[in-house]
Amino acid sequence: MKNNIQNTTNTIFEQIKEIDENGNEFWGARKLSKILEYSEFRHFLPVIERAKEACNNSDQPVSDHFEDYLEQINFGKGAKKEMESVKLSRFACYLIVQNADPSKEVVAQGQTYFAIQTRLQEIQQMDDYNRLSTEEEKRLFLRNELKKHNLQLAEAAKDAGVIQPVDYAIFQNHGYMGLYGGLGAKEIHARKGLKKSQQILDHMGSTELAANLFRATQTEDKLKRDKIKGKTNANKTHFEVGKKVRQTIKDLGGTMPENLPVEESIKNIEKAESKKISTPKKKKE
Incomplete structure (x- = not known):
């Protein structure tokens, strides 16, 4: 379909999306926290916890959408390091942006993006x-x-x-x-x-x-x-x-x-x- 709003290749949220060994898409919590302008990951952890609570209240298994893992983070001059993080599904990201700081413009953009994409995914499934x-x-x-x-x-x-x-x-x-x-x-x-x-x-x-x-x-x-x-x-x-x-x-x-x-x-x-x-x-x- 030409000019379809499902074309998401140019969004900042799509750029940090990853694919695991089973072909499933996911987002690393540390990368997402940077996109959402949290200066330190520890400040982002309460948002993840609120999102988990919302997930549970939605009768969705938390383990299906939030998984602890080691996320590879790039530092300057090509240095890389694995750090404790959370592997997030698209639905998890949707819940996170709903619980993030609404005063940030990028959070508002994320709310729209993940809301649309989550709804599209529901239809496609x-x-x-x-x-x-x-x-x-x-x-x-x-x-x-x-x-x-x-x-x-x-x-x-x-x-x-x-x-x-x-x-x-x-x-x-x-x-x-x-x-x-x-x-x-x-x-x-x-x-x-x-x-x-x-x-x-x-x-x-x-x-x-x-x-x-x-x-x-x-x-x-x-x-x-x-x-x-x-x-x-x-x-x-x-x-x-x-x-x-x-x-x-x-x-x-x-x-x-x-x-x-x-x-x-x-x-x-x-x-x-x-x-x-x-x-x-x-x-x-």
């Missing part, structure tokens, strides 16, 4: 997703995922104080404005030449749907995690998450969502798929 081969199938899958997570986002927004339908429309618009560089739903419609009756989500390709799925899932998580209260704060959170996802797309060299092509209505694809299921196959004579 789904058997149903792995069987998909066409763009139409991927669109249907991601559109259904987005429908499900938009319901969950609506519940999280309601808990934050976004109650009335008009307030929720404003809340959703803030998410679009963050992701689409200031464009709200009306402006996106105009930019893409869509009619008022046409839903934006129904005319997105898989790349654009994926970006909006990340926006929705991460906003839901942040509203819950940070216990956001009040319509203004909820709107601000949705805007900021959308903006971070946009920045990540930019950092990875992807196409901005407002510049992605308008696709055939997904309803037509749904109808075609429905016909395939309902039409009995002819018996061979």
Whole structure:
């Protein structure tokens, strides 16, 4: 997929990723601590412990994501030394950046990067997703995922104080404005030449749907995690998450969502798929 936001080769977090003897990716805690601007590794250890606790609270085996090992560290003039460290999975890194110092810009970048990549990994590991081969199938899958997570986002927004339908429309618009560089739903419609009756989500390709799925899932998580209260704060959170996802797309060299092509209505694809299921196959004579 051209201009796919899964292209992560240029990120600082991808550059320090390693592959073990079994072909599994991991990050060394000491290298990650330097990227996250911790002056000494001992200051980073409490963050790892909080991440382990979060892992346990997520019903994930800590040992699957955090493993003590000797990490090779490069010093000046080619000198190398093995030092006690922790081998971290992608999920472990996600939990770490959620528990690191949020005032650091690089931590905020890490939160977006690992949130997106962790969600991508979850999708890629789904058997149903792995069987998909066409763009139409991927669109249907991601559109259904987005429908499900938009319901969950609506519940999280309601808990934050976004109650009335008009307030929720404003809340959703803030998410679009963050992701689409200031464009709200009306402006996106105009930019893409869509009619008022046409839903934006129904005319997105898989790349654009994926970006909006990340926006929705991460906003839901942040509203819950940070216990956001009040319509203004909820709107601000949705805007900021959308903006971070946009920045990540930019950092990875992807196409901005407002510049992605308008696709055939997904309803037509749904109808075609429905016909395939309902039409009995002819018996061979």
